[in-house]
Amino acid sequence: MNVNQHTPMASPYGQPQPGYGHPGYAPLDGGYPVPYAPYNGPASAYQPGALPQDYSPFTSFPSKAVAATPVSDLSSPLDLGPARGPPTSGPPPVSVPQPFNQYSPSQGDVQNGPPPMTQAPPRPAASQPYNQGAVNPSGPHSSYPQHYGPPPSMQQVTNQMTGMQINSGPPTAAGPGYVPPHSSQPPISTAYSAAPPPAYSQASPPASSAPPQPPPPSGPATSQQYYGSPQSPSQQPFNSSLPPTSQQQFTSPAPPPPSSQQTFPPSSQQTFPPSSQQTFPPSSQQTFLPPSQQNFPPSSQQTFPQSSFSGPMPPPSQAPAPPGSQPQQSFSPAQPPFSSAPPPVSQPAFISGPPPSAQGSFPPRAPPPSSQSGSFPSAGPPPTSTPSSQYQGPMPPQQQHPPSQPSPYHAGPSPPSVQMPPTSMAQSNHLPPGPQGPPCPPGPMQQPPTQPGMQGGYPPQQNGAFGQVRGPQPGYAGPYPGQPNYGAPAPAPAPAPPAQKRLDPDSIPSPIQVIEDDRAKSTEPFTTGVRGQAPPLVTTNFQVKDQGNASPRFIRCTAYNMPCTADMAKQSQVPLAAVIKPLATLPPDETPPYLVDHGEGGPIRCNRCKAYMCPYMQFIEGGRRFQCGFCSCVTEVPPHYFQHLDHTGKRVDCYDRPELSLGSYEFLATVDYCKNNKLPQPPAFIFLIDVSYNAVKSGMVGIVCQELKSLLDYLPRENPEMDSVVRVGFVTYNKVLHFYNVKSSLAQPQMLVVSDVSDMFVPLLDGFLVNVNESRLVIESLLDQIPEMFADTRETETVFGPVIQAGLEALKAADCAGKLFVFHTSLPIAEAPGKLKNREDKKLIGTDKEKSLFQPQVGFYNTLAKDCVAQGCCVDLFLFPNQYVDVATLSVVPVSTGGSVYKYTYFQAQSDQERFLNDLRRDIQKLVGFDAVMRVRTSTGIRATDFFGSFFMSNTTDVELAGLDCDKAITVEFKHDDKLSEETGALMQCAILYTSCSGHRRLRIHNMAVNCCSQLADLYRNCETDTIINFFSKYAFRGVLNNPTKAVRDTLINQCAQILACYRKNCASPSSAGQLILPECMKLLPVYLNCVLKSDLLLPGADVSLDDRAYLRQLISCMDVSESHVFFYPRLLPLLKLESGSLPVAVRDSEERLSKGGVYLLETGLHLFLWVGASAQQELLLNIFGTTSFSQIDPSMTSLPVLDNPFSQRLREIVDSFRAQRPRYMKLMVVKQEDRAELIFRHFLVEDKCASGGASYVDFLCHMHKEIRQLLS
């Protein structure tokens, strides 16, 4: 919540949190006493309480949320009001968040509830993120109760929780301050709603993992989650508009009064803290929690210590406040009071509720506690104290708070002892809050129940829970999550130390949620005509209508609202970059770029900057001249191009000419655009096959030769009706090279051996490159004979440099561009140019010298690459290594020439053939351009300064690509060199001059216009995290060449922290420093960034070879956004029910989300896993594998058995569709739970801690928060 939301000004509302806290506490209290069941009760109870609040909130929210704008206004009124006003219009999310914040501040819960509801509707998107949790809850309104009660949106709740947590995070920071208590409270409210229950429930088991105490906890946990989610659902509506708010509120709650308090308590726990803590310092938190718990049952009290919240705000007040407070909050300001009040309200409600129900529920808590105690104990005790302290600066406050808390809540109970514990308790409390929440909202409880069921089924499945939740709360989930977090955290702690360590992942921003939300809202085709409009996420299927800007399939920007000045850009640290995929394949329902012919004179261009004719050219003087949109230079319109203007100043033929109306189109290039002023020859493909011992033995040679026979009919062509004009040639090699003469007039192919590898040359011209159809018989004869000829080879040494030289020379001799397909197996140690030695040295890893391992071993390949580029010789490398082959060096040429590297380690014909062949097929068939030069022109004011991808640059502006295929993306970074104006925005034109596969010279133009802003908030409102991650990863992966890996990681973290800190400082409404507030558009930045940091390249595990890392490094360099997204955050689909036409909703990449009884499909773009739970349902197994026995599943299978049942069919369809989406074929690996292979699989559960030391999402979020706080302080 806090997280996302944010920004919202929630922080201010921290106070509200207190309110929450109250509720939370209350619940907690109740919680203790009441078992889970109680929760329900409480929930209901809460609901009532909540309802009022909700109502109020609603009202407030409604206004905001509901009428999107209005709502926003409303919300804005609160805190953000002002700021948001604008935002609302612009970036709803922002506004929303703000509202949330406001709300939250004022009255976390309440606000959340209401706002979301209302807001949500209006602007689902914006609000959604934030709120999902909170907002939806709007439902909450009603929900509030619901929240707690409705829990349905557990996820949301969680989200909210997360948000909350975040807040809590801040709280911690702020914590020290007063906030803490509040925060804790606030969190509580939200968190509580969600969290509490979990805490308790799970506390024990559920939340955390529900492991130990599956039933109850799970129930609770789930319930909590549910709650969370439910809330979120309810919030959802809000989300859209307000939900965030609600969340924010949560967060805010914390901040406000308590910031310090909150922190304390919070830190301890709470929503924010909890979440935040949990997330961040989960461990600490956990620790805290545990202690608290242990300490208490009191913990519950502690939680309530949040009571501190209550403390902060008199419980009563809180209670009462809630309702009122919410409204107030929404209105805002009365933060302290309100916040206290509001949160209280909700909380109170909760509290009230909770207690009552709470008791019921609490009882559960009690149990949980016990359980918690159990779990907590371990973690709890020690950590608690420390953690809490750690957390805070907040700590101190906590202490303070504790007291307060105790007093308020159970103050009596455990205040003293509690204090520390309380904090921890707080967390637990939070959890409790959750519960409380739940309690309040029977919903949660209810949900829990449902969930419980779920949980029962799938204890781990919080996912499942989420899933459910999501359903309801997709958008809203966000906000709620915060709550969930709370809940979660609590649970975590409750469950066990380990559990404790984790924050409830549900409470932190969920990528899945964001993806689902975006999907949900992207129903209309995306039209590119509106400047500065961010396109749907890459994970969303959408149609694009080109209305003057390039389709996002061609260009994606990190920011669609660029800062006007360099100062702003520098301040925000948001990278300004575009990921350009010039030859991207478009779906069948989108028109490929039109071809424009401007006649003999060539394309019409600006006289000064040479930009090509495009929609940004302004025709003036009746159409006789045009003014360049990039450099403002005025150029005469050539007579043959003249056209009159209509009354609006547009050319009459504007819509008849693609170059005047579309974002992407192609020009026919004239001879002036050709090398040596000569029209190009058709390109050639040369296949260079390693035939050394290893290659033959692995079966590679046979496979390649066999496949080529049929594949040669599918050489790329522009017109499917025509035969491809691409000529082919064949070379085999080991220590020497064998060229083949396959001239059509020969009866048999002739082999020409070139042993002079030190000075490579091409032994023949005529007969080497041939037309497939003419020489078919000879070629087939050759391909039949190659495997035979070398079947008995004993040659193990290979060369590599000369192989590429050979291809290059052949192309030179034929005077054409082309592509080399090199199939290579081993480190080239034979005496020849480019000879390499084995330099893999594990000892260097982690040292300053590590970078040298990524640099090429010898300079030879750089020179060679340059020559290749000059000739238009693109190299695709297929590696089949059995040991170190020095990918770092071998890939220099492919990477510099726009080629690809494929690696099949330990290649075995049987198991890897399919993957290899599919890659090969695709690689050969895909459309490709040659001898390309790309240039990016921009408006005055910015300039393309840096380029990432597979290419070569001989100067600073021209990107030279020997080959460019439809899968290659180039990331371009822009820097200011002057001011931009908001009026004209920033324009960029990417022009690629290339030779098509039919040998025609073309110019492909992509135009892109984005807005410029003078307010940072606008920047943050309109950026795209996936693209930013794409940029960061490329930047970092290139960085390891010259910097120690650790430095690269630190740089990334720093920049990310700065981005978020800047937002927090400049855009978020004031709030306690302890809150973690994330911009809506970037709320996933931490999780994704963590994935980048944990990648094998930046944080290698012991089993990751240097080659693998080098391979990944180059792989990333040309990935587009969608590939990099799934690469860093794999898609994990639960396979329970498969419906045709739609995919199951993915779950988050965490082991916790896996159910023993389920089967999951995980996709990374490179790998495809089918994970089978140890106790997967027999029916499921039967449907998939044709066997009911888990043990009979063959883990070595690479394709699913073809079974005649809808499930199997659909699953295979899904697998196929995944494969079709990715440029590389993914081999299916079946992973059985508890199998050794599961280790590999787990590696891709990126939200978890990884074996190599990578932080879990939660941990990292905490860390990030700490970084941000440091920056802010």
Place this chain on the structure above:
Amino acid sequence: MATYQEFIQQNEDRDGVRFSWNLWPSSRLEATRLVAPVSCLFTPLKERPDLPPVQYEPVLCSRANCKAVLNPLCQVDFRAKIWACNFCFQRNPFPPSYAGISEVNQPAELMPQFSTIEYIVQRGPPAPLIFLYVVDTCLEEEDLQALKESLQMSLSLLPPNALVGLITFGRMVQVHELSCEGIAKSYVFRGTKDLSAKQIQEMLGLMKPAAAGNQGRPAAPQDAAASSGKFWFLQPVHRVDMNLTDLLGELQRDPWPVPQGKRPLRSTGVALTVAVGLLEGTFPNTGARVMLFIGGPPTQGPGMVVGDELKTPIRSWHDIQKDNARHLKKATKYYEALANRSAVNGHNIDIYACALDQTGLLEMKCLSNLTGGHIVMGDSFNTSLFKQTFQRVFSKDYNGDFRMAFGGVLEVKTSRELKVCGTIGPCVSLNSKGSCVSENEMGIGGTSQWKVCSLTPSTTLGIYFEVVNQHNAPVPQGGRGAVQFVTQYQHSNTQKRIRVTTIARNWADAQSQIQHIESSFDQEAAAVLMARLGVFRAESEEGPDVLRWLDRQLIRLFMFHLRRSPFLQVFNNSPDESSYYRHHFVRQDLTQSLIMIQPILYSYSFHGPPEPVLLDSSSILPDRILLMDTFFQLVIYHGETIAQWRKAGYQEMAEYENFKQLLQAPLDDAQEILQTRFPMPRYIDTEHGGSQARFLLSKVNPSQTHNNLYAWGQETGAPILTDDVSLQVFMDHLKKLAVSSSA
């Protein structure tokens, strides 16, 4: 005693030796005064159908630095079973196997009629014959086709167990692997890069087998070749016959485009390097024949003779004299180095150059000259000249063996009064210093052993001696000097053989027996020997100097023609032609050499039987048919009247049968010459006023020229339009010079 003429003839028939002097002046001083050195033409493998080889090892003198072979001149003590070396006077016991000898039971080598004897020795396994074709593919389609056919035909002429290999070249050099089925495989080398033998062997994958199979166990190179599978490039004919025939059939012209105004890129130098390197790595010291077929000059890489720009013509003598031939020295040096390597390994290189323009023989001649290979020059591969010449390379002797031998080593041993100065012929020095080696070098000197990588029955070396006996230490009356020629070689049937020729001549005191010495002078031999010296010097020195030197050595009539011959005169000849002529001059036997120096002219007429006539313009008469044999050309010249008759078709009329016969006679004679001559001469049928008549006109003595035409009247002969001096003028001048120089 028979006349010297008979003696000389007998000696030549028996031993293949002709000395310039058949009595040797007994002191250095006297010998020097004789002007013509004591020297001989020696034909090591002169065909001796009557000489059965003996199947045992020769008996050698036991003195380490002598090792002369037991011969009829040795004194033998049959009782003591001891023989005395007639060169070093060492007394040697007979080996145990000779225990049974006695005056009446003498081994062959002691019998006087076996002054030349041939031993078959069993040393190691028989070495295979190796034929490596190196084929230029930058030919016109028609030429290439003809060449391919010739090559395919040649496969049937090879003994089945001979190893063959194929290298083709154009812009690139391809070494074809012959053993693989299905796919034609070849190793390719860039035509512009000089490679060391080691590199080549590495690139061909020959390193290990070469080391193990040949040096370690020279016994079984053939087995190794057959069994190891490593010697893909040289395979027994019987095994790859079909493959190779197909391969040759599929040979394409060099596929690289030749832009207008350019010569095709021809990597002759590298091709040869690869060939030499291949053999060096696989069969060192085994007889092998590299047969190079070229249709143009090397235009790239090492050994380049001319650039590929057609606008730059290939060097002419004019360029060479002006020092304007930029590739000449470099290329020559390159080929010389190559030739030496090849010679060291016992491989010879043939050059078959067929092109209308020069092909760079000037630079490449040493390849053949040093290794004993053939050079054949023609206009096209699609001519009978080439086809028949090539076929004749594989001609067989009375035993059915090829008329070729490999890896010959000629050793000369002399008695003490004589030392050997050197040889002139297709050989290289083995740098074997010994007591019989003179410090005074003539030809290839400084050694008593030479390697002659390829020998034919007609290969003749000129060997020059020096009398070292001091004037004050006269040889006892009746003393005889002896020379022993020991030739070890690999017979074409793969046997190792040693032929030993031992000859002796009497010493004579020049003061007292000058008459005898004079009468023992062999004019023909001396002329050829002197001419060889002249040619040898012409190769290495400036033309005018050689002529001046020659002018000082008076050898009557021959000298006139020699002066005008293409061997010394470069005018009207391209550098390649000069090289070609000289090449053949220094290897042919005496008879052929004489023809080369002074062409033979036969006259056919109704006036009588064919008769030799003076090689003079006065012999060119309207009613004669002339047949001129210059060795390189065979010209049939119809006099003006005859030509008119022939044109009128009289020969077709029954009543002029005699005319028909007259026309036929020279043709038959020419055919006879053509049958035996190697290389095939250029056969020219021309008539008075025909353009080809220039071949005749350029040879005859211009006794009638436009300068003296009117003085001589018009009744006989044909005027030659030349500024050359006639024999008459030459003789006048010579006389004058003789008088003045003696003063």
